Amino acid sequence: MTTTLARSGRRPAALRSTVGRKQLMAVTGVLWFGFVFLHMVGMLKFFTGPESFDHYSHWLRTLFSPLFPHGWFLWLQRGGLTVALLLHIWAATSLTRQSRRARPVRYARTTNVQATYASRTMRWGGVIILLFIVYHLLDLSMGPANPGYVRGEVFRNTVASLERWPVAIAYLLAVGAVCLHLYHGVWSALQTMGANSPKRDAMIRRVSKTVGLLVFVGFASVPVAILLGYRG
Amino acid sequence: MRLTLKVWRQPKGATKGHFETYETDGVSPDMSFLEMLDVVNDRLTLDGQDPIAFDHDCREGICGTCGMVINGVAHGPERATTACQLHMRHFRDGDVIHIEPWRAAAFPVIKDLVVDRGALDRIMEAGGFVTAPTGAAPEAHSTLVPKEAADAAFEAAACIQCGACVAACPNASAMLFTAAKVAHLSRLPQGQPERYGRVVKMVATHDAAGFGNCTNIGECAAVCPKEIKLDTITALNRDVISSTLFQ
Numbered sequence: 001m002t003t004t005l006a007r008s009g010r011r012p013a014a015l016r017s018t019v020g021r022k023q024l025m026a027v028t029g030v031l032w033f034g035f036v037f038l039h040m041v042g043m044l045k046f047f048t049g050p051e052s053f054d055h056y057s058h059w060l061r062t063l064f065s066p067l068f069p070h071g072w073f074l075w076l077q078r079g080g081l082t083v084a085l086l087l088h089i090w091a092a093t094s095l096t097r098q099s100r101r102a103r104p105v106r107y108a109r110t111t112n113v114q115a116t117y118a119s120r121t122m123r124w125g126g127v128i129i130l131l132f133i134v135y136h137l138l139d140l141s142m143g144p145a146n147p148g149y150v151r152g153e154v155f156r157n158t159v160a161s162l163e164r165w166p167v168a169i170a171y172l173l174a175v176g177a178v179c180l181h182l183y184h185g186v187w188s189a190l191q192t193m194g195a196n197s198p199k200r201d202a203m204i205r206r207v208s209k210t211v212g213l214l215v216f217v218g219f220a221s222v223p224v225a226i227l228l229g230y231r232g
Numbered sequence: 233m234r235l236t237l238k239v240w241r242q243p244k245g246a247t248k249g250h251f252e253t254y255e256t257d258g259v260s261p262d263m264s265f266l267e268m269l270d271v272v273n274d275r276l277t278l279d280g281q282d283p284i285a286f287d288h289d290c291r292e293g294i295c296g297t298c299g300m301v302i303n304g305v306a307h308g309p310e311r312a313t314t315a316c317q318l319h320m321r322h323f324r325d326g327d328v329i330h331i332e333p334w335r336a337a338a339f340p341v342i343k344d345l346v347v348d349r350g351a352l353d354r355i356m357e358a359g360g361f362v363t364a365p366t367g368a369a370p371e372a373h374s375t376l377v378p379k380e381a382a383d384a385a386f387e388a389a390a391c392i393q394c395g396a397c398v399a400a401c402p403n404a405s406a407m408l409f410t411a412a413k414v415a416h417l418s419r420l421p422q423g424q425p426e427r428y429g430r431v432v433k434m435v436a437t438h439d440a441a442g443f444g445n446c447t448n449i450g451e452c453a454a455v456c457p458k459e460i461k462l463d464t465i466t467a468l469n470r471d472v473i474s475s476t477l478f479q
Contacts, residue, residue, distance in 0.1 A: 014476040017435045018405075018445035019469060099403035099444030102337050108238075108251065109330040111304030113400070113454040120402065122447065188448040191462075194470025198463050 018095060019192075025091040026189035028084040033186060035081055036178065037211065040218035047225070049232040050155035057154040089130070096123055118184040118212075125177045132174035139167075159226055168223035175219040183212035233259040233320060236328045237272065239284055245341050245348075251330075261321035265308060266291060266298060268320055285344040293317040293457060296392030299399065300345045301332040306396035306455040314394065314457040334395050336404035338442040349395050351441035352409060356393075358437035359430035360413040362422055381419050388415035390458040397452035397460075403444030408452035410438045411468035412460045418471060428475035431468060 014020050045056045064073040112120070135145060139161050143149030148160030162168045187208035190196050196204055234257045242249030256275075259268050266288050273283035289297035293314040300315050302308035308318040323329065331345065339347040389412075397408035414431050417423030423430070439445075446465055453462040 013436050014432045014472050017432070017472070018439050019407075019435050019472045020476070022445055022447075023469070023473065095445040095447075098439075099405070099447075102404035102442055102444030103335055104337050105249075105335050107301060107304060107332055107335055108240075109304040109332070113305060113451055115402070115449045115451055119447070119449045184448075191448050191466050192469055194466055194473055196463060196466045198461070201463065 018098065021091045021095055022192050025088055025095070026192040028088040028091075029185055029189050031084045032081065032088070033182060033189075033211075035077075036182075036215060040215050043222055044218060046155065046158060046222050047230075050153075053155045053158075053232075054153060058152070085130075085133075089126075092123065092126060116184060118180040119188075121180060122184060122188075125181045128174065128177045129181060132170075132177070135170075136174075155232060158222065159231060162223040162226045165227060168227050171223050172220055175216055178219070179212045179216035181212075182215055183209050186211055233261060233323070233325045235259055235268075235323065235326070238328065238330045239344070240332045241284070241344055242333075242341050243282070244343060249341065259320055261319065263320045264291065264316055265302065265318040265320065266316045285342075285346045287346050288316060291316040294392065296394040299334060299394045299396055301330075301334065301399055303330050306334070306399040307394075307457055311454075312457055312459050314392075317457075334399035336395075336398050336443065338404070338406070339395060339398065347395070349393070351443070352393050352395060352406065354441055355406065355410055355434050355437045356413060359426070359433040360417075362417065363426065375421050377420060381421075385416045385419035388412045388419065388460065388464055391416075391456075391460055392458055394457065396455050396457060398443065400451040400455040401444065401446075402449055402451065403447055405446045405452075406438055406441070406443040407446035407465050407468070408456065408460055408462070410434050411464040414468050414471065415464045418467065428471060431471040432475050435468070435472060 015024075042056060042060075045053045061071045061074055068076070118125075138145040140146065140154075140157055143151070143157070146157055146161050147164075149157050162171060185208075187196075187205050190204050190208075234255075237254040237256060238251045239254060240249055241252045254272055254276075256268070256272050259271065263271070266286070269284060269286060276283045286300060287297045289295045291298070293316060296314075298314055298316045299307060302315065302318070307313060307315050308322070310318050310322055333339075333341055333345045334347045334349075336347075338351040339349055341347050391409060391412035393409065395406075395409070398404055398406045401407075414434055417430065418427050448462075448465075450462050453460060
């Protein structure tokens, strides 16, 4: 009898596997991490005052012009991020369903030996972040959830939304969820893409935790400043 | 020592299981966990009751046959220790101890604490070997193996296929097992010709067997009695990418 570990049909098999799907999740997650980090850096322009912050938001529309006509890059980026988000959610959902089926009878008693809170809350954390993204777009990009929305006046819109303390607190909680998601997710994505190694592991974990915290501190500074009375 | 055991009893795979409470006295701290169960079973047998079924063989921590979840931890509270090598001195007089089988759809319960781990054999059948007939042992220097590669392969090959990684994983994933079996060949020259076909077939069989997916939580490596490391899974992930992009 001849048995071989033939290579035929391997390409789709690798992509369909649980490993392939989580690698899709890792790549789309890294794209979103890149966006979130730059978005946070951009948000810090809030502290340079209304004129400068509004100007920054207009500049985003001129990005890569004249290569792309005015505003096109922003839409390309939005489209790309939307596709990445949908793929990320699809992979997460299908893998979660598979994992739920994999343990139909739960343990009566479970003890975590070393799992972090962040690693165990990726799924529900992700749902919270998704709900927040929807609200965030309605609030600051489109306006219907914002009491004082004026198109193009980004500074004014931000203040109008976050000077309401319940909204500010919800915002802080959501940014906290993003922080936890990155705290495990950045390391996990690199592990999933095979970029980790015993030598690099401690460093990658530190980087992952640090960027998670940086993103939190960066975003949290805006509602905290508004609640403390900062108006530019 | 006096202990209260809450043991999962399930007469057959198809029947519904439940926890049964057993009070046991006179347990010596020098007994292994399985010897403690032997004593309980002696009494149950004398009382005309069905003894608690559990898997065991070598009782030296090397065969991979025993395995049960003790107080929520696969193989119990001691690191790098199988249930048979766990001693009662790690418990305290008066402790309540929960004992459950490995819980995974891919590991159906046969009876009480005994589960069918045949799914792991199917992953092995899918590629956990070298297909070339090897004949007798070759001259040792005919294929040179760097010391680091030999050590790394040996570390992965220490896996005894007990299934604790599946039991401990919140997703009931057997990725640490699969990765160990992939790694012990991929780290050696003999494993190279079939390296990328192997990893894809073994992962596909893993998925089809009903195991969950790895979410890098790391509980598997923490409970592994042979201390297989989480970076074994990193290497598997890398080989899956290589198989898709470069092969």
